[in-house]
Amino acid sequence: MSRYEPKVIEPKWQKKWATDKIYQALDFDAKPKFVMLTEFPYPSGDGLHLGHTREYTLGDIYARYKRMKGYNVLFPMGFDAFGLPTENYAIKNHVSPQAASQTNIENFQNQFNKLGFSYDWSRSISTIEPSYYKWTQWIFLKFFEAGLAVHEETLINWCPFCKTGLANEEVVNSRHERCDNLVSKKTVKQWTLKITKYADRLIEGLQGLDYPARISDQQINWIGKSHGTSLKFKVDQSDQEIEVFTTAIETVFGATFMVLAPEHPLIKKLTPADHLAVVNSYLDQARTKTDLERQEDERSKTGVFSGIYAINPLNNKRIPIWIADYVLMSYGTGAIMAVPGQDERDYQFAQKYKLPIIYVTTENKFVNYTKKIKPNPTKYTMTNSQQFDGLNFKEGRKKIEDWIKKEKLGQAKIQYRIRDWVFSRQRYWGEPIPIIHCHEHGPVSVPEKDLPVVLPAIKDYLPTDNGQSPLSRIEDWVNTVCPICHKPSKRETDTMPNWAGSSWYYLRYYDPHNDREFASPQKLQYWGMVDFYLGGMEHTTLHLLYSRFWHQFLYDQKLVPTKEPYQKRRGQGIILAADGTKMSKSKGNIVNPLEIIDQGYGADAIHLAISFLAPYDQTTPWSPESVVGSYRFLDRVWRLVEDVLSLEPNDYESSRDLAKIIARTTARVEKDLEELNFNVAIAALMEGVNSLYKIKESQLQIKKEDWLEAVQAIVLLLAPFAPHICEELWLKLGQTSSVHLADWPSYDSKLLIESTVKLVVQINGKIRTVLEVPRDSSQTQIELLARDNPHLQTYLSQQSIQRVVFVPNKLINFVI
């Protein structure tokens, strides 16, 4: 008898699996394909943490299960290594980002191996390899050639700490999500990807996909589609017009002033000389404020009168134009018609600056449009609205819209909250944007034959203070010739954001070594959509949205055969520290899964503990003891198998006791796995093993062959969760090939049906007793049994029975 020693068996099998390449996915195999994807990591200096381990373990369990169920499973892994943290880490440690990435990738690779996941390493990719980013650049050029990558001047978010522009998605609570510093605003000439052109497609595409509501809702909210009206106001004593967007056109007669965002381009043109000084000082003040500071001012809005007036096109009323930073340049037109009688923000502003208020409901007081009127437009009657007085808001809206249309004063407009994707980074550690700027031809694609544009290795890659990429310092790299006219030209020096490489990486796994295409059409066709994509909720409005956008674009370019990349998406929950707070480096409460392995518990115990902890999508605190419990269970399974192997052969009759337990356990584990209830599946396995132990202790006479069959089934069922120990036990049981290539056990569903059932007896809905009765007993039979039962008699004899509710094989309820 040997002891269960993960330290001994785990490395042994990890080596063997690698040598035998048992997890390789086969292109064009006849078995049904299944692509199981988990997000490839950003190889930070800290190594794999528990969050990674949860995601990868769950993906691994499911991939192994599908393999045993007879699928040709593609379960790949790679590295998303470009990006700020590595660069900042490299700066801090005085090494090159290349070297830092290399070290970190090796460390991750090593840790992956110790955790024993069933990846097909032959397909591994890394976004920083020129052979990979060649195709990232190639796809960018497709965007450029389709007019969806544009070099333009835009007001963007700027991280003063990282000294680079950012996408809107990267700003969380006014802070840069990577470094947590407050962002400011800056107008820069930048590359943007026109994701807004795909806004509707990104909403519609969600239909027919298996995404949980919290993910699709979050994307829909992020895209933020709203229907409204755009209306043009003439500027008084000028031929200029100012366009505003409103979703409440029926309140237009309550507009008593107009507000422009401080960044609005017309301000500089229109401000009269006598107001210039105050306006400029306000603009300066607004510019230096961060978004967060603007938000803090919510209760005390600030603004300044511009000195000019606008004409409401519906009633020709002259209203003052104000400038205030509660209006954002980045949404709508950067200008609003202010309706203080019906809009809370305008109301606050009007009160502060003593501006007139007109109420357009007959209640003649402040009524919040969004909260009150919009949900019940027929309940409110219009007033102070000329010929529309007396109508309810639903009718009024329709009539005003028609009028505006007829008089061509404006038009119906759909407005999105989502912004175009700011795609330039003024940092070193990213894919160079493959564009050459020519005096005559403007931005020009680098010809395909010259791809990849390799990121030059340089010593001085520190970000600059002038808003230029560090690449701009390398003159002999920057200076080149225009591919069209061959005149001296300059390379684009901005790099791509770290979300670029990950926007299409799953496709590269289908054909990772192809040097002529990003993937061959045949392989794209064979593997098709990712069947199951597990990842972090935090990527819902970042990576997940970006990659759906790229995929939809590639589909439009006829470069991929499917409209969407991911058929089924799930987000795993966050593991908190044991005290329920977030794990963080600063608090020093980070749990390192590798340490747990080294303590002797092994990778299997971690896999088990992590998936047993809670439902996979639930945020839950870590409990160190759960590893102990998992280890204990594995040890119990080990000893059970050892005990069975050491049984003396006997000639007892074959019995169905064990087969019943196995059938029940198999049915439960299978159902729970299909529904991703990993924690319950493990509970079912534990119950199964506990039942086997009970039978063993009961000294029933059971054939050794029955025992062998039973433990064999347990090993198969446990294999996805605890791959190493099961491989070892499988060998002990005399098998020669890997348990992970074995078939998932089948069972006779007749064994699930017990001949007797426990039937609950209730009096007035209260449980009084439980009767063990033959399956499918009739109501009459049960009633007789109940009347005979001495305990129930006390209830049943005293009062008359008014009604009997009977649920076959479940319950009988006497209403007395």
Next chain:
RNA sequence: GGGCGAGUGGCGGAACUGGUAUACGCGACGGACUUAAAAUCCGUUGGCCUUAAAAGCCUUGAGGGUUCGAGUCCCUCCUCGCCCACCA
């Protein structure tokens, strides 16, 4: 403020279309084995009443409702988490 979700023992959590609430695990307590400890095994473990047992009563955030029967469905409220947020 908007969207989504969650409140069940000492803890993590289970409960199919309403039908034995607390599965499974952790922890705790008691016992066996041991010179001892670890490991392992066995037993107990929601609360109240009771010497004990039997029986009974209460219990799924709070309150109400529907139902023979509610953790599950409906209404009101409270608390917590995540995402978005001066979005016109």
